[in-house]
Amino acid sequence: xxIKIALLGAGTVGSQVARLLKEESELLSARAGAPLELxxxxxxxxxxxxxxxxxxxxxxxxxxxLIEKADIVIELIGGVDLxxxxxxxxxxxxxxxxxxxxxxxxxxGPEIYDLAxxxxxDVYYEAAVAGAVPVVYAVRESLAGDxxxxxxxxxxxxxxxxxxxxxxxxxxxxxxxxxxxxLGYAEADPTADVDGHDAAAKIAILASLAFHKRVHIxxxxxxxIRSITAEDIxxxxxxxxxxxxxxxxxxxxxxxxxxxxNPTLVPEAHxxxxxxxxxxxxxxxxxxxxxxxxxxxxxxxxxxxxxVLSDVVAAAAKRVVGGRAPxxxxxxxxxxxSADDSCSKYFIRMKVKDxxxxxxxxxxxxxxxxxxxxxxxxxxxxxxxxxxxxVTTHSARAADVxxxxxxxxxxxxxxxxxxxxxxxx
Amino acid sequence: xxIKIALLGAGTVGSQVARLLKEESELLSARAGAPLELxxxxxxxxxxxxxxxxxxxxxxxxxxxLIEKADIVIELIGGVDLxxxxxxxxxxxxxxxxxxxxxxxxxxGPEIYDLAxxxxxDVYYEAAVAGAVPVVYAVRESLAGDxxxxxxxxxxxxxxxxxxxxxxxxxxxxxxxxxxxxLGYAEADPTADVDGHDAAAKIAILASLAFHKRVHIxxxxxxxIRSITAEDIxxxxxxxxxxxxxxxxxxxxxxxxxxxxNPTLVPEAHxxxxxxxxxxxxxxxxxxxxxxxxxxxxxxxxxxxxxVLSDVVAAAAKRVVGGRAPxxxxxxxxxxxSADDSCSKYFIRMKVKDxxxxxxxxxxxxxxxxxxxxxxxxxxxxxxxxxxxxVTTHSARAADVxxxxxxxxxxxxxxxxxxxxxxxx
Numbered sequence: 032x033x034i035k036i037a038l039l040g041a042g043t044v045g046s047q048v049a050r051l052l053k054e055e056s057e058l059l060s061a062r063a064g065a066p067l068e069l070x071x072x073x074x075x076x077x078x079x080x081x082x083x084x085x086x087x088x089x090x091x092x093x094x095x096x097l098i099e100k101a102d103i104v105i106e107l108i109g110g111v112d113l114x115x116x117x118x119x120x121x122x123x124x125x126x127x128x129x130x131x132x133x134x135x136x137x138x139x140g141p142e143i144y145d146l147a148x149x150x151x152x153d154v155y156y157e158a159a160v161a162g163a164v165p166v167v168y169a170v171r172e173s174l175a176g177d178x179x180x181x182x183x184x185x186x187x188x189x190x191x192x193x194x195x196x197x198x199x200x201x202x203x204x205x206x207x208x209x210x211x212x213x214l215g216y217a218e219a220d221p222t223a224d225v226d227g228h229d230a231a232a233k234i235a236i237l238a239s240l241a242f243h244k245r246v247h248i249x250x251x252x253x254x255x256i257r258s259i260t261a262e263d264i265x266x267x268x269x270x271x272x273x274x275x276x277x278x279x280x281x282x283x284x285x286x287x288x289x290x291x292x293n294p295t296l297v298p299e300a301h302x303x304x305x306x307x308x309x310x311x312x313x314x315x316x317x318x319x320x321x322x323x324x325x326x327x328x329x330x331x332x333x334x335x336x337x338x339v340l341s342d343v344v345a346a347a348a349k350r351v352v353g354g355r356a357p358x359x360x361x362x363x364x365x366x367x368x369s370a371d372d373s374c375s376k377y378f379i380r381m382k383v384k385d386x387x388x389x390x391x392x393x394x395x396x397x398x399x400x401x402x403x404x405x406x407x408x409x410x411x412x413x414x415x416x417x418x419x420x421x422v423t424t425h426s427a428r429a430a431d432v433x434x435x436x437x438x439x440x441x442x443x444x445x446x447x448x449x450x451x452x453x454x455x456x
Numbered sequence: 457x458x459i460k461i462a463l464l465g466a467g468t469v470g471s472q473v474a475r476l477l478k479e480e481s482e483l484l485s486a487r488a489g490a491p492l493e494l495x496x497x498x499x500x501x502x503x504x505x506x507x508x509x510x511x512x513x514x515x516x517x518x519x520x521x522l523i524e525k526a527d528i529v530i531e532l533i534g535g536v537d538l539x540x541x542x543x544x545x546x547x548x549x550x551x552x553x554x555x556x557x558x559x560x561x562x563x564x565g566p567e568i569y570d571l572a573x574x575x576x577x578d579v580y581y582e583a584a585v586a587g588a589v590p591v592v593y594a595v596r597e598s599l600a601g602d603x604x605x606x607x608x609x610x611x612x613x614x615x616x617x618x619x620x621x622x623x624x625x626x627x628x629x630x631x632x633x634x635x636x637x638x639l640g641y642a643e644a645d646p647t648a649d650v651d652g653h654d655a656a657a658k659i660a661i662l663a664s665l666a667f668h669k670r671v672h673i674x675x676x677x678x679x680x681i682r683s684i685t686a687e688d689i690x691x692x693x694x695x696x697x698x699x700x701x702x703x704x705x706x707x708x709x710x711x712x713x714x715x716x717x718n719p720t721l722v723p724e725a726h727x728x729x730x731x732x733x734x735x736x737x738x739x740x741x742x743x744x745x746x747x748x749x750x751x752x753x754x755x756x757x758x759x760x761x762x763x764v765l766s767d768v769v770a771a772a773a774k775r776v777v778g779g780r781a782p783x784x785x786x787x788x789x790x791x792x793x794s795a796d797d798s799c800s801k802y803f804i805r806m807k808v809k810d811x812x813x814x815x816x817x818x819x820x821x822x823x824x825x826x827x828x829x830x831x832x833x834x835x836x837x838x839x840x841x842x843x844x845x846x847v848t849t850h851s852a853r854a855a856d857v858x859x860x861x862x863x864x865x866x867x868x869x870x871x872x873x874x875x876x877x878x879x880x881x
Contacts, residue, residue, distance in 0.1 A: 051744060055603065061668070061787055062600045157598070163745035165590075165598035173582070173590035175487045176765020178480065243486070302751070305730075319476060319762035320588035320752060326727070327748035337744035340601020345782070354779030357770070362486055 032065050034347040037101035037126075038072045039094050039117060040108040041085060044131060044158070045072070047336035048105060050084045052343075059340065063347035071097040095120060103346045105339060106130040115139050122146045122154070127346040129339055131158030134223075137232035137248035140239065144359050153349060153356040155342035160233040161186055161311040163334035164327040165341070169315060170241040172357050177317040179241040181281040183454065186233040188309035188330045189217045189224040190256050190276040194294075195307055198264050198273065204257060216309065226255035227292040230278040237313075238280035238290045243362035246280075250367060252291040259294050263449050266380050266421050270408060272296035273304045277454060289368040296378050296453040303454070371430035376405070376453035379422045379436070381445040389444060393420070396438040402427040420445065423453060457490050459772040462526035462551075463497045464519050464542060465533040466510060469556060469583070470497070472761035473530060475509045477768075484765065488772035496522040523551060528771045530764060531555040540564050547571045547579070552771040556583030556760055559648075562657035562673035565664065569784050578774060578781040580767035585658040586611055586736040588759035589752040590766070594740060595666040597782050602742040604666040606706040608879065611658040613734030613754045614642045614649040615681050615701040619719075620732055623689050623698065629682060641734065651680035652701065652717040659703035662738075663715045667707050668787035675792060677716040684719050688874050691805050691846050695833060697721035698729045702879060714793040721803045721878040728879070796855035801830070801878035804847045804861070806870040814869060818845070821863040827852040845870065848878060 036052065038045055052059065052069050060066045072085065073094040081087070091097055094117050098104050104121040106128060108114045114135050121128050123146065130136070136143065136159055147154045157167045161184070170179060185191050189211065196207040208225065211217035223229045231251040238246040256276050267274050277295035282288050297304045302324050306312040311329025316322055328334035349356055383389050390407070397404050403425040410419045424432065436447050461477065463470055477484065477494050485491045497510065498519040506512070516522055519542050523529050529546040531553060533539045539560050546553050548571065555561070561568065561584055572579045582592045586609070595604060610616050614636065621632040633650065636642035648654045656676040663671040681701050692699045702720035707713050722729045727749050731737040736754025741747055753759035774781055808814050815832070822829050828850040835844045849857065861872050 047744065051601065055601075058603065058787075059601065061785055062782075163602075163742075163748060165594060165748075168593060168598055169590060172770065173593055173766050174762065175769035176476065176480075176484065176767070177588075177762040178483065317588075317762060319472065319758040319765075321759055323588060323590075323750075323752035325748075325750055328746045331746075333744040334746055337599065337602040337742060340744075341598050342601070344600035345597065348782060349779065352779040354774065354777040357487075357773060360486055362483075 032351065033068050034063060034065050034103060034350055035068050035070045035101045036343065037070060037097045037104045039097070039104065039106045041072050041074050041081065042107065042109065043332040044335045044339065045107040046082045046085060047332035048107065048339050050082065051336055051340055053084055059344055063344045064351040065347060067343070067347055070100050073097050098124060098126060101126055102350055103127045103129060103343060105343065106132060107339070111135050111138055118143055119146060122150050122152055125150055125152055127153045127155070127350065129155045129342040129346055131156065131335055131339055133159040133229065133232040133236060137235040140236070141245055148358065151355060153346060153358065155346055155356065156236070157342050158335050158338035160236055161313060162327065162329040162331065163337045164311055164313065164325045164329060165338070166237065166313045166325050167240065169323070169325060170237055171359070174315065174317050174320065175357070177319045179315060179317050181316040182234070182237050182241055182279065182313060183303065184234065184278050184313035185275055185303055185306050185311055186278045186313070186329065187224055187230040187276060188311060189221065191306065192216055192309050193225070194256060194259070194274055194276065197259070197261060198268070201261055203261055204259060225257055227253040227276060230276060230292045234278035234280050234290055234292060238288060240359055241280060242282050242288055243360050244288060244365040245361055246288065246290055246365060250290060250365065252370060252373070254293045256294050263380065263451065266419070267296050267378070270296070270378065270421060270423065271299050272378070272453065273299060274451070275303060277303065283368065286363070287366050287368045289373050291373070293452045296451055298454065298456050301454060301456060371428065373429045374426050375429070376426050377424045377432050378451045378453050379424070379447060380449040381420045381422070381439070381447050382417050383420050383445040384417060392442070392444050393439060396435050397422070397424070399438065400431045400435040402431050402435050457776065458493050459488060459490050459528060459775055460493050460495045460526045461768065462495055462522045462529045464522070464529065464531045466497050466499050466506065467532065467534065468757040469760045469764065470532040471507045471510060472757035473532065473764050475507065476761055476765055478509055484769055488769045489776040490772060492768070492772055495525050498522050520545060523549060526551055527775055528552045528554060528768060530768065531557060532764070536560050536563055543568055544571060547575050547577055550575055550577055552578045552580070552775065554580045554764055554767040554771055556581065556764055558584040558654065558657040558661060562660040565661070566670055573783065576780060578771060578783065580771055580781065581661070582767050583760050583763035585661055586738060587752065587754040587756065588762045589736055589738065589750045589754060590763070591662065591738045591750050592665065594748065594750060595662055596784070599740065599742050599745060600782070602744045604740060604742050606741040607659070607662050607666055607704065607738060608728065609659065609703045609738035610700055610728055610731050610736055611703045611738070611754065612649055612655040612701060613736060614646065616731065617641055617734050618650070619681060619684070619699055619701065622684070622686060623693070626686055628686055629684060650682055652678040655701060655703040655717045659705050659715055659717060663705035663713060665784055666705060667713055668785050669713060669790040670786055671713065671715055671790060675715060675790065677795060677798070679718045681719050688805065688876065691844065692721050692803070695721070695803065695846060695848065696724050697803070697878065698724060699876070700728060702728065708793065711788070712791050712793045714798050716798070718877045721876055723879065723881050726879060726881060796853060798854045799851050800854070801851050802849045802857050803876045803878050804849070804872060805874040806845045806864070806872050807842050808845050808870040809842060817867070817869050818864060821860050822847070822849070824863065825856045825860040827856050827860050
């Protein structure tokens with residue numbers, strides 16, 4: 032019994048998948064319990080240049096015909112519409128599907144999972160979140176005996192690299208982005224990364240698995256890093272924080288979910304603070320397990336291919352021994368914390384004319400809105416004699432913080448320059 | 457269809473397993489795909505005091521009869537002989553087994569795995585290594601598409617706590633051990649922890665899974681932390697290192713395995729250097745995935761129970777949908793690197809009478825044995841006018857380092873106080 036594999040897409044990840052399937056054929060087959068055979072690779076341009084290990088005889092432009100020949104279909108095309116069509120076709124034909132397509136799952140997951148269930152086949156997607164880091168498994172299976180309270184992650188390497196460079200070199204966002212694009216670390220169109228959509232898709236997938244409720248990418252509150260300035264980072268550093276693009280998913284005691292992506296001030300001692308460059312890391316807080324952290328390469332051809340192939344081995348083993356793999360389970364309707372009720376500590380940076388009594392006036396606006404201040408830091412700005420004032424709050428409702436800022440702005444007591452969330456210890 | 461569960465042992469972990477099975481019954485059953493029912497708890501003393509959630513009607517002293525009533529048997533007794541007897545009995549009767557018993561698996565794993573295979577049932581043991589940290593899964597399944605090169609871990613919380621306290625407070629081993637015993641962090645008989653046997657059992661289990669070769673606890677080179685002094689730690693700190701009890705498993709290009717537990721100098725920037733207190737952490741280097749790190753609570757009732765229950769859910773789901781879980785696979789005879797050939801960087805601390813030319817003489821002994829020096833640090837010891845000299849080597853064979861030290865001792869050029877391994881960056 033040979034397990035036939037169709038590979039859709041031969042980009043950075045797909046090409047590495049093809050290489051490992053060839054080079055590690057014996058080991059992978061032993062683990063799967065049956066020989067694995069790559070029966071074809073579908074590509075959009077059959078004449079394009081390819082890595083030397085790509086067997087040109089396997090190339091085809093006819094994805095649908097290729098799917099028919101396979102037991103397992105690996106979808107690594109990118110985009111949403113075509114992959115959706117092909118994945119649904121594969122499932123309908125009784126094939127197991129392995130995909131690394133976070134956008135597809137965060138937008139059309141339920142349709143795909145439901146069809147897989149109906150057809151009694153499996154969908155695997157370890158590679159869709161945090162590359163080689165087995166965090167999909169962690170929330171779906173390794174914590175199957177536990178209750179996840181919160182997930183916090185650095186899920187996008189590009190933004191982590193940019194913020195890192197801004198922090199260590201004091202550079203502006205645009206300058207670092209340009210260098211990152213030149214080095215190939217950032218796409219020509221960096222929107223999905225820098226505006227947080229990539230991280231949003233990933234945290235939506237994790238939240239669905241962790242809380243057993245469906246979370247669509249549109250349910251995620253997203254804020255990117257474009258507006259972060261070198262001054263924000265300097266102020267954060269002074270306060271003992273590092274600014275990271277943090278994706279979070281939390282469930283409160285009433286079952287309400289809050290899923291978001293925000294540039295966040297992470298306390299320097301927090302394990303996520305030291306995650307540098309293009310690495311990804313996920314911290315999971317569970318009731319019995321307490322805090323778990325997973326860390327590794329979140330992108331790149333070979334690391335992502337490693338995750339794809341672990342899914343291929345699992346899918347192949349299932350074909351051999353039977354049964355269905357553990358899947359997402361929906362245990363209730365998703366109820367979300369409203370944008371107003373979302374709670375966090377906040378870091379508010381203001382510019383004030385240094386006049387007597389301003390601090391008393393400002394703190395009154397916070398108190399009036401029910402926002403409790405945890406610390407205040409004041410620093411003279413050499414250039415214009417203004418004073419830079421940063422206020423860190425205790426956990427507060429977003430609406431109360433917004434009301435505070437409205438009051439401050441209306442009274443023209445100070446100019447609010449930046450409002451950022453602060454992560455827990 | 458109800459899945460019947462027998463719990464053998466109601467100690468710290470067993471009691472938490474019973475609690476979670478009761479409190480999270482609905483969630484666990486939903487994930488397993490069938491109701492889970494705890495049908496009995498076997499204990500040695502039925503009249504002993506128990507946690508309030510333990511249902512006394514479930515208690516029995518007859519483990520064998522209890523096993524007969526169950527689909528899944530959870531073994532959390534401790535020790536080796538009785539658990540071995542009961543686990544083999546359970547497998548022979550066609551039950552799935554979940555165990556957290558590292559000593560049992562590191563000594564009798566092959567007998568257990570072979571019987572499970574013969575009887576077409578599963579053995580799960582996520583809880584046997586690093587508590588709640590899903591590292592058994594990581595090497596068995598999440599890296600099934602990859603080739604593991606090396607595993608490095610802090611796998612024993614007690615020794616990590618002791619070394620931590622020695623480092624931060626400058627205390628002696630015996631003093632910290634006594635406090636740890638008083639606080640309940642260390643056993644009255646601390647041998648298994650401080651002499652490295654507990655970590656050795658765990659790394660043997662991981663090495664077997666990662667390299668697909670059987671590794672017995674006796675195949676592990678073990679060195680504990682009893683001999684580590686405050687001076688060793690001070691010297692390590694000066695050199696930019698932290699002393700940790702590190703368990704390692706590596707496979708070289710010829711397929712030879714080196715599995716060991718050593719107090720090791722970890723460079724301060726290495727992710728394992730910052731793992732404090734009773735946490736466990738494992739760093740895995742794989743060919744495609746590159747470096748992965750897993751971190752969390754390695755012991756304690758609730759965290760370990762979390763791992764046990766994830767295995768219970770997996771075992772129950774298998775009972776529902778059929779098939780066998782991924783298991784250890786043996787792909788060849790184990791060949792080990794000899795103790796002489798085992799390579800590492802070394803840190804050698806000596807006391808020398810400060811006389812002219814001693815450094816030239818010492819370095820000649822290193823060169824003669826083929827050991828390359830990477831750095832030398834010299835410091836006067838206030839008390840007696842002697843000089844403390846530390847030499848850090850490049851990677852060298854253990855036998856060559858031993859020969860160097862023999863030469864130094866024979867010539868009485870210096871007194872070698874300590875030889876420790878140094879971890880890679």
